[in-house]
Amino acid sequence: xxxxxxxxxxxxxxxxxxxxxxxxxxxxxRKNVERVSSQELSKILGFTASQIRQDLNNFGEFGQQGYGYxxxxxxxxxxxxxxxxxxxxxxxIGAGNLGQALAxxxxxxxxxxxxxxxxxxxPNLVGRKINDIPIxxxxxxxxxxxxxxxxxxxxxxxxxxTESIVNRLTNTAIRGIWNFTPVEINIEDRDIVVENVHLIDxxxxxxxxxxxxxxQERLLKQKRKDKPFGHGKNTTYMVK
Amino acid sequence: xxxxxxxxxxxxxxxxxxxxxxxxxxxxxRKNVERVSSQELSKILGFTASQIRQDLNNFGEFGQQGYGYxxxxxxxxxxxxxxxxxxxxxxxIGAGNLGQALAxxxxxxxxxxxxxxxxxxxPNLVGRKINDIPIxxxxxxxxxxxxxxxxxxxxxxxxxxTESIVNRLTNTAIRGIWNFTPVEINIEDRDIVVENVHLIDxxxxxxxxxxxxxxQERLLKQKRKDKPFGHGKNTTYMVK
DNA sequence: ATATTTATGTTAAATTAATCACAAACGGGG
DNA sequence: CCCCGTTTGTGATTAATTTAACATAAATAT
Numbered sequence: 001x002x003x004x005x006x007x008x009x010x011x012x013x014x015x016x017x018x019x020x021x022x023x024x025x026x027x028x029x030r031k032n033v034e035r036v037s038s039q040e041l042s043k044i045l046g047f048t049a050s051q052i053r054q055d056l057n058n059f060g061e062f063g064q065q066g067y068g069y070x071x072x073x074x075x076x077x078x079x080x081x082x083x084x085x086x087x088x089x090x091x092x093i094g095a096g097n098l099g100q101a102l103a104x105x106x107x108x109x110x111x112x113x114x115x116x117x118x119x120x121x122x123p124n125l126v127g128r129k130i131n132d133i134p135i136x137x138x139x140x141x142x143x144x145x146x147x148x149x150x151x152x153x154x155x156x157x158x159x160x161x162t163e164s165i166v167n168r169l170t171n172t173a174i175r176g177i178w179n180f181t182p183v184e185i186n187i188e189d190r191d192i193v194v195e196n197v198h199l200i201d202x203x204x205x206x207x208x209x210x211x212x213x214x215x216q217e218r219l220l221k222q223k224r225k226d227k228p229f230g231h232g233k234n235t236t237y238m239v240k
Numbered sequence: 241x242x243x244x245x246x247x248x249x250x251x252x253x254x255x256x257x258x259x260x261x262x263x264x265x266x267x268x269x270r271k272n273v274e275r276v277s278s279q280e281l282s283k284i285l286g287f288t289a290s291q292i293r294q295d296l297n298n299f300g301e302f303g304q305q306g307y308g309y310x311x312x313x314x315x316x317x318x319x320x321x322x323x324x325x326x327x328x329x330x331x332x333i334g335a336g337n338l339g340q341a342l343a344x345x346x347x348x349x350x351x352x353x354x355x356x357x358x359x360x361x362x363p364n365l366v367g368r369k370i371n372d373i374p375i376x377x378x379x380x381x382x383x384x385x386x387x388x389x390x391x392x393x394x395x396x397x398x399x400x401x402t403e404s405i406v407n408r409l410t411n412t413a414i415r416g417i418w419n420f421t422p423v424e425i426n427i428e429d430r431d432i433v434v435e436n437v438h439l440i441d442x443x444x445x446x447x448x449x450x451x452x453x454x455x456q457e458r459l460l461k462q463k464r465k466d467k468p469f470g471h472g473k474n475t476t477y478m479v480k
Numbered sequence: 481a482t483a484t485t486t487a488t489g490t491t492a493a494a495t496t497a498a499t500c501a502c503a504a505a506c507g508g509g510g
Numbered sequence: 511c512c513c514c515g516t517t518t519g520t521g522a523t524t525a526a527t528t529t530a531a532c533a534t535a536a537a538t539a540t
Contacts, residue, residue, distance in 0.1 A: 008456070008459065011526075011527075013526090013527070013528095014527095015445055015448055015449070016441070016445060018444065018445075018448060019438070019440065019441035019444040019445060020424075020441070022444065023422070023440070023441075037486080037487060037488090038487075038488075039487080046426075047528095048528075048529060048530090049487090050528075050529055050530065050531090051527090051528060051529075053487090053488065053489065053490090054489085054490085054527095054528085054529090056489095057488095057489060057490075059455075059459065060459070061488085061489070063487080063488050063489080064487080064488065064535080064536065064537090065486075065487055065488040065489080065534065065535040065536050065537085066485075066486050066487055066488075066535065066536035066537045066538085067486080067487070067488085067535095067536065067537065068486085068487065068488080069488090080455075080458075081448065081451075081455060082444050082447050082448050082451065083447045083448060083450060083451025083454070083455070084444065084447055088447065097340070097341035097342075097344040097345060098341045098345070100337070100341065101337035101338045101340065101341035102337075104337040105337060105338070107422070107440065108440075108443065111440065111443075111444070113443060113447075151450065152446065152450075175450045176446045176447075176449070176450045178442070178443060178446055182263070182347070184260075186286075191453075193446060193449040193450050195442055195443070195445055195446035195449070197437070197439065197442055198259070199437065200259065200263070200347065200348075200351065201256070201259035201260070201263075202418070202435055202437055203348065203351075203353060203418060203435070204258065204259040204262065204322050204324065204351070205255055205256060205258075205259060205435055206392065206416045206418055206433060206435035207322050207323045207324055207328065207353075207416075208255055208258060208321065208322050208323060209255070209416070209433040209435070210323060210391065210392075210415045210416045210433050211321075211322065211323025213431075214323070215299075215320075215321060215323070216248070218320075219248065219299065219300070251496075251497070253496090253497070253498090254497095277516085277517060277518085278517075278518075279517080287498095288498075288499065288500095289517090290498075290499055290500065290501090291497090291498060291499075293517090293518065293519065293520090294497095294498080294499090294519085294520085296519095297518090297519060297520075301518085301519070303517075303518050303519080304505080304506060304507090304517080304518065305504065305505040305506050305507090305516075305517050305518040305519080306505065306506040306507050306508090306515075306516045306517055306518075307505095307506060307507065307516080307517070307518085308516085308517065308518080309518090
């Protein structure tokens with residue numbers, strides 16, 4: 001039952017679909033499509049129409065019976081939901097390969113995400129610019145973040161340096177960490193959000209799926225085989 | 241009910257957890273830990289012990305009552321499941337910022353993923369090397385993939401070139417596409433697996449979560465407000 | 481104006497995933 | 511050798527998510 005001040009929790013599954021809606025609605029807008037139904041969205045996005053309607057209804061009633069959704073209105077609403085109606089300031093921490101690549105990428109600013117500084121401990125890099133963004137010494141990180149109201153820290157440091165950088169970030173006004181390190185970050189009871197991009201996990205998942213058909217055969221065979229048991233002195237071989 | 245030749249389908253949720261198990265077991269091995277219980281794994285990984293046991297039981301009985309799991313044995317089993325007991329050959333397609341960063345990254349080879357070639361349409365890049373990996377003209381892509389038994393194509397081309405490259409890839413012996421483009425790839429009825437790394441989606445999800453508390457307030461307010469309806473001639477303003 | 485069609489918002493049902501709970505099996509200690 | 515504590519594998523339960531169904535409202539056609 002819903003209480004007066006109750007906060008309705010939106011599931012992560014729904015949240016992960018929002019960017020897809022947003023991106024596709026952007027495409028439709030560029031094509032000057034004025035209206036769209038959940039069924040039409042369904043065809044392209046691969047979700048059921050029912051799911052799309054239910055997803056959107058977590059946030060409001062944006063559609064209309066007999067009409068569907070107004071593309072640009074829904075686009076704007078989702079932009080609000082995603083919090084991208086105002087710009088976000090980001091800093092990249094770690095000017096290695098990936099950090100530089102992200103700094104060079106121009107696709108973020110279209111959505112209002114601006115990288116305004118890069119931090120590195122390497123004195124040879126400090127003072128240079130990447131894509132017109134200056135590289136600063138990592139010592140100045142906290143001061144810079146607070147001074148410039150930076151929202152998001154893009155973390156591309158080596159694994160061993162992650163923990164110490166994260167600790168330092170918890171003492172800043174940063175709101176979110178976009179984590180490209182392989183380290184699992186957990187920040188206790190502070191309102192900093194962490195979003196992980198674990199590339200290795202993604203690659204291993206791909207490998208699993210490539211391997212899947214072979215694996216299924218192996219599993220079936222294994223089921224018919226006896227299985228050795230035991231680690232210690234009482235170890236026996238038994239048949240299931 | 242299970243049929244003789246039935247293929248047991250493992251859910252994506254389980255698959256996505258496998259790399260976490262794998263990585264943490266690797267850490268334990270390096271620390272020379274010999275055995276581990278589902279409860280101990282639970283504490284670090286943040287999944288319940290029960291879930292861990294059930295996840296692993298999708299693939300076999302790797303543990304033992306009263307003992308737990310043998311770390312190195314379980315590590316090996318998960319490596320088999322993930323299909324990383326043999327090496328994988330990869331090519332990077334698109335030698336832009338991201339493509340170059342991935343080519344420079346050394347972390348893949350530890351898990352048996354070797355980038356053996358980079359392809360680009362830019363003649364100024366062709367012939368150069370990145371991290372000792374040669375850049376070839378994109379025209380040679382298909383031939384190279386088939387000749388060298390390349391398993392995985394890492395796709396880092398601009399959005400407009402994605403479709404044509406994917407079409408060309410479907411005519412090769414490639415097994416998987418690791419897609420870094422923002423394009424949603426769908427390949428019909430061929431056994432090529434696509435794993436997406438949609439960075440923008442990830443960033444937008446982060447933005448949502450940063451924005452979440454503000455959003456909840458807005459949703460509560462909105463509930464108490466009347467809502468204008470209508471798009472056409474019968475449009476009325478109504479109170480819910 | 482009216483009827484017909486379309487397509488939403490929403491409740492209910494079905495499916496899928498996570499957690500609980502416990503019998504059975506093994507290791508370790510005396 | 512036997513008992514006690516531990517911990518798995520697994521069936522049962524609960525929770526979460528997805529899909530289906532439909533009453534209702536608006537648009538469109540006549």
